[in-house]
Amino acid sequence: MIVHLCVLVSRCDGAEIQAALAQLTGQRTVPNVFIGGKHIGGCDDTMALNKSGKLVPLLTEAGAIAATTASASS
Numbered sequence: 783m784i785v786h787l788c789v790l791v792s793r794c795d796g797a798e799i800q801a802a803l804a805q806l807t808g809q810r811t812v813p814n815v816f817i818g819g820k821h822i823g824g825c826d827d828t829m830a831l832n833k834s835g836k837l838v839p840l841l842t843e844a845g846a847i848a849a850t851t852a853s854a855s856s
Contacts, residue, residue, distance in 0.1 A: 818844030 790796035804810035831837040
């Protein structure tokens, strides 16, 4: 599993990273969440996936959590 966390305000190239995110995703705000290389959206989108029961399967499919962990937390 690869996790990237970047605090944009503490980087001198933060504005450039936000511009690149806007080009790639249409969203320049953070968090800008990707799971398995697929853009999920921001915080509200991620929370909605969790509430609808769709987040854990995405994380499991991406290998971010083990299948046994996913079924135990459901």
